[in-house]
Each structure stands twice: as structure tokens, then as C-alpha cells.
Amino acid sequence: MDFDVDESVTALRAQVRAFLAQELTPELDEEVYRSGVSHDATFVRRLAERGWVGPGWERPDGGSPLGPYEVHALVDELTKAEAPTYAITTTQMVANVIRAVGSAALRAEILPRFLRGEVTIALGMTEPEVGSDVAGVRTRARPEGDHWIVDGQKMFTTNGHITDYIFLLTRTRPDGPKHAGLTLFLVRLDQPGIEVQAVHTLSGERTNIVYLSDVVVEDRWRIGDVDGGWRALMIALQDEHSAPFSPHLARLLEAVEQWARESGRIEQPEVSERLARWATALEVARLLELRTTWLAANGRVPVAEGPMSKLFGTESLVRAAEDLTELVGPDALRGRLDPSAPVGGRIEHALRFSLGTTIYAGTSEIQRNIIAQQGLGLPRG
Ligand SMILES: Cc1cc2nc3c(=O)[nH]c(=O)nc-3n(C[C@H](O)[C@H](O)[C@H](O)COP(=O)(O)OP(=O)(O)OC[C@H]3O[C@@H](n4cnc5c(N)ncnc54)[C@H](O)[C@@H]3O)c2cc1C
Numbered sequence: 001m002d003f004d005v006d007e008s009v010t011a012l013r014a015q016v017r018a019f020l021a022q023e024l025t026p027e028l029d030e031e032v033y034r035s036g037v038s039h040d041a042t043f044v045r046r047l048a049e050r051g052w053v054g055p056g057w058e059r060p061d062g063g064s065p066l067g068p069y070e071v072h073a074l075v076d077e078l079t080k081a082e083a084p085t086y087a088i089t090t091t092q093m094v095a096n097v098i099r100a101v102g103s104a105a106l107r108a109e110i111l112p113r114f115l116r117g118e119v120t121i122a123l124g125m126t127e128p129e130v131g132s133d134v135a136g137v138r139t140r141a142r143p144e145g146d147h148w149i150v151d152g153q154k155m156f157t158t159n160g161h162i163t164d165y166i167f168l169l170t171r172t173r174p175d176g177p178k179h180a181g182l183t184l185f186l187v188r189l190d191q192p193g194i195e196v197q198a199v200h201t202l203s204g205e206r207t208n209i210v211y212l213s214d215v216v217v218e219d220r221w222r223i224g225d226v227d228g229g230w231r232a233l234m235i236a237l238q239d240e241h242s243a244p245f246s247p248h249l250a251r252l253l254e255a256v257e258q259w260a261r262e263s264g265r266i267e268q269p270e271v272s273e274r275l276a277r278w279a280t281a282l283e284v285a286r287l288l289e290l291r292t293t294w295l296a297a298n299g300r301v302p303v304a305e306g307p308m309s310k311l312f313g314t315e316s317l318v319r320a321a322e323d324l325t326e327l328v329g330p331d332a333l334r335g336r337l338d339p340s341a342p343v344g345g346r347i348e349h350a351l352r353f354s355l356g357t358t359i360y361a362g363t364s365e366i367q368r369n370i371i372a373q374q375g376l377g378l379p380r381g
Contacts, residue, residue: 001291001294003069003290003293003294004067004069004297005073005290006069008067008070009069009070009073012066012070012073012074013073013076013077015050016073016074016078017077019046019047019050020077020081020083023043023046024081024083028040028043028084029082032084033204033336033349035206036200036201036204036205037084037162037206038082038084038085038086038087038159038205039084039085039086039088039120039159039162040084041117043083043085044084044085044087044117044120045116047085047088047117048115048116048117049117051063053088053114053115053116053117054092054114054115055070055071055074056071057099059115060115067297068293068294068296068297069290069293069297071293072289072290072293075244076244076247079244079247079248080247080251082251086158086159087121087159087162087163088117088120089243090120090121090122090158090159090163091114091119091120091121091163092114092239093123093167093236093239093240094121094123094165094167094223094236095110095111095114095121096235096236096239097167097184097223097224097233097235097236098110098186098223099111100232100235101223101224101225101228101232102224103220103222106186106220106221106223110186119164119165120159120162120163120164120165121163121164121165121166121167121186122157122158122159122160122165122166122189122208123166123167123236124139124154124160124166124167124168124169124187124210125137125154125167125169125233126154126155126156127153127154127155128155128209131363132362132363132366134169134233134237135178135182135230136178137169137170137171138171139151139152139170139171140152140170140171140172140174141168141170141171141172141183141217142172143172143219146218146219147216147217147219148170148172148216148217148218148219148222150168150185150187150193150212150214150215150216150217151212151213151214151215152170152212153209153210153211153212154168154210154212155199155209156199156207156208156209156360157196157207157208157209157210158207158208158360159208160189160207160208160210161196161198161206161208163189164189164190165186165187165188166186166187166189166210167184167186167236168184168185168187168212169182169184169229169233170182170183170184170185171183172226172227173227179230180227180230181227182227182228182229182230182233183225183226183227183228183229184222184223184224184232184233185217185223186223187212187215187217187221189210191215191216192215192216193213193215193216194210194212194213194215195211195213196208196209196211197209197210197211201356202352202355203352203355203356204349204353205353205356238301238303238306240361240362241302241306241307241310241361241362241367241370242289242292242296242302242306242309243361244289244309244313245285245310245313245314245317246282246285246286246289246313248317248350248353248354248357249278249281249282249313249316249317249320250282251346251350252278252317252320252321252346252350253275253278253279253282253320253324255343255346255347255350256275256324256327256328256343256347257275258343259328259342259343259347260275262342262343263342270327271327274323277323278316278320278323278324281312281316281320282316284312285309285312285313285316288305288308288309288313289309289313291305292305292306292309303370303374304371304374304375304376305375307362307367307370307371307375308371308375310361310362310367311364311367311368311371313357314357314358315358315364317354317357318354318357318358320354321347321350321351321353322351324350325347325348325351328342328347332348332351333351334348336348336349
């Protein structure tokens with residue numbers, strides 16, 4: 001295994017940091033924190049101008065795509081800075097599916113706009129009664145002439161109140177095996193029959209419930225085959241399982257180190273012992289992420305390695321946030337809006353934020369199931 005991290009990667013990191021210093025202004029950072037919405041149209045357009053939306057894709061203007069380790073470094077820097085990139089990340093996941101199985105017309109309609117940073121797509125898989133067992137979705141799509149009628153409800157549709165489309169997983173065949181009766185659609189969110197309601201999470205992120213009632217969807221918005229949604233969905237879910245979480249841990253460690261220096265506790269053995277413990281976990285998390293990048297760069301799908309990376313990164317983040325909160329003491333629980341909060345409330349935010357990371361993109365239990373079955377070849381539990 002050779003992580004081909006050469007000077008082009010180092011140079012790119014420097015470019016991204018310079019970009020962030022200019023574009024991620026304190027005002028934008030404040031707006032993202034207060035709203036809980038990780039998207040800003042201007043910021044995304046600026047990313048697109050640099051070729052950093054769909055960064056690994058061939059560019060229509062002939063420019064070179066970034067290599068896999070450059071893409072990894074770009075995502076790492078943006079995530080560490082908490083840049084407002086969540087909506088464009090979900091859009092990239094769906095764009096990958098459309099590129100793989102979408103019709104020529106759908107590809108022509110969506111993909112160039114995606115690369116220009118002009119289109120956003122929320123993920124519509126989860127429902128009130130259906131989360132981990134996503135193949136059990138009940139939202140129905142019924143054929144009627146050259147279109148479909150959709151009825152149902154989606155839960156935790158993050159950014160669904162601001163995105164152009166929802167990537168909608170529906171049931172098109174009510175009988176037979178559940179995995180064989182699913183179809184995916186790209187559905188505009190600003191049309192009759194759709195209502196979006198806010199859900200505010202403990203971590204401060206805003207997400208949504210989306211109600212769909214007699215929504216008319218033309219067949220040209222179907223992604224992939226009728227009843228063939230499961231295979232297409234796997235493309236998106238594997239991307240999700242490989243998302244990096246080590247940048248969040250790195251940010252937390254930097255905050256606690258800064259607190260230790262500012263509070264004069266940096267020389268205490270307890271401080272160095274705990275920081276060293278989590279620095280080691282950070283290193284392992286980074287290596288696991290680089291391993292998934294290496295596999296993808298070598299044409300292999302990180303079926304179990306992505307889940308290993310997600311599981312380790314997120315569970316380390318939760319444990320580190322708890323351990324370092326205990327180290328700092330009750331003051332660590334002061335939030336960003338409290339002027340007396342240590343290091344601008346970053347420790348308190350990390351503690352709340354960490355909890356959701358072991359739930360979305362597949363819970364820890366589901367990641368363990370995938371590792372056991374796909375990685376170790378164990379029977380289904
Ligand atoms: C902040 C946030 C943002 C989200 N954003 C989106 C989004 O944009 N789009 C979207 O579609 N979804 C989104 N989700 C939903 C997320 O993907 C689901 O919450 C997740 O898949 C778990 O589903 P659930 O909440 O229904 O829990 P359940 O599936 O009901 O699970 C409940 C518990 O049972 C465990 N469990 C379930 N099945 C098994 C099993 N087979 N083996 C062992 N244990 C099991 C789970 O691990 C969990 O601990 C988001 C969630 C959060 C918290």
C-alpha cells in the first residue's frame with residue numbers, strides 16, 4: 001500500500017487553506033453555526049470556479065481533474081474548517097449515481113449544472129419507520145401514463161428546505177422481495193404536494209421531514225431502472241460509508257491544546273496523557289481514511305474498509321469529546337454564544353456534534369454488521 005501523497009497534495013492543501021482564509025469569513029462561519037445549515041450558494045460557486053465541485057471528474061473545459069489523494073486532501077481541509085459543504089457533498093453522491101445509471105437526458109440536465117455548483121440535492125432515503133433497514137421504505141410511486149404519482153413521508157432530509165431536488169427512494173412494487181421493488185427518482189422540491197417541516201437536532205444541525213402527497217413526477221426524472229433502485233442506491237451508500245470523520249477529531253484536539261495553553265495547564269501530565277491518547281486515535285483514523293482512498297484509487301470498492309474507517313473515526317470522536325470535556329471540566333460545557341466559553345465553545349459543540357456522527361451515514365451497529373458479513377464473511381446475525 002503506497003499513499004501517494006506527493007508535493008501536489010501539499011500544494012493543494014496550501015491552496016485550499018488560502019481559499020478558506022478568504023471565503024470562509026467570520027460572518028459566514030457564524031451564519032452556518034446559528035442556522036445549523038451547512039450550505040452557502042456563493043461559497044459553493046467559488047469552489048466550483050476552482051474545479052473543486054466534482055473535483056475528481058473530467059472537466060468540460062478540458063481542465064485536469066484532481067487525483068484521488070488531492071480530492072482526499074481537499075475534503076479533509078474543507079471538513080476540518082467546517083466549511084458549508086454538506087449540501088454539495090450529498091449532491092456529489094447523487095451525481096455519482098446519475099453518472100453511473102441515469103439516462104442520457106438526465107445526465108445532460110443535471111451533471112453540467114452540478115459541476116458549475118448550480119444544483120443541490122438532498123438525500124431522501126430515511127422514513128419515520130424506516131432507517132437502517134432502508135429497503136423497507138413505504139413511500140409509494142404508482143405509474144400513471146408517462147408519469148408517476150408519489151405519496152409518502154421522508155424523515156431527516158437534511159437541507160431539504162433549501163435544495164432544488166430530493167433523491168427519492170420509493171416503493172414501486174408492493175409485493176415480492178423488498179429489495180426488488182424499489183425505484184429512485186430525482187424530484188423537484190418546489191412543486192405542489194410537497195411540504196417541508198423543520199427538525200432541529202441536538203448537534204445544532206437543521207434537518208427536515210418531507211411530506212409528499214399526490215406528487216406528479218415525470219418518468220424522465222427516474223434514476224436507473226424501474227424496480228432497480230437497490231443497486232443504484234448502493235453506489236450512493238458506499239460513498240457515504242467512506243466519508244472522512246478524522247478532520248472533526250483533529251479540530252477538537254487543536255481546540256483542547258489551545259485551551260491547555262491559554263489556561264496554563266499544558267504542562268500537566270494528565271493533559272499530555274489525554275492529548276497523546278487522542279492524537280494516536282487521530283493517526284489511526286487518518287490511516288484508515290487513506291486506505292479507503294488507496295483502494296478506490298486502485299479500482300477497488302472499500303466495501304468493509306469504508307465502514308471500518310467510519311466506525312473508528314466516529315466512535316473515536318465521541319469518546320474523545322467525552323474524555324476531553326471531562327479533562328477541561330464544567331467550563332467545557334459553555335457554548336459558543338456564551339462569551340466566557342473556553343476556545344469559543346468549540347469543545348461543547350464537538351460533544352454535541354459527535355453524537356450524530358455514529359447515527360447518520362449508517363449507524364455503528366450497521367457498520368459492524370457490514371464489516372462482519374462483507375469483510376469477515378460471517379453469517380447474517
Ligand atoms: C443529523 C442527522 C442527519 C441525517 N440526514 C439524513 C439525510 O439527509 N437523508 C436521509 O435519508 N437520512 C438522514 N438521516 C437518517 C439516518 O441515516 C438514520 O437516522 C439512520 O440510518 C438510522 O435510522 P433510524 O434513525 O431510523 O434508526 P433505526 O434504524 O430505527 O435504528 C435504531 C437502533 O437500532 C439499531 N439497529 C437497527 N437495525 C439493526 C441491525 N440490523 N443490527 C443491529 N442493530 C440495528 C441501530 O443501530 C440503532 O441503534 C440523518 C440522521 C441524523 C441524525
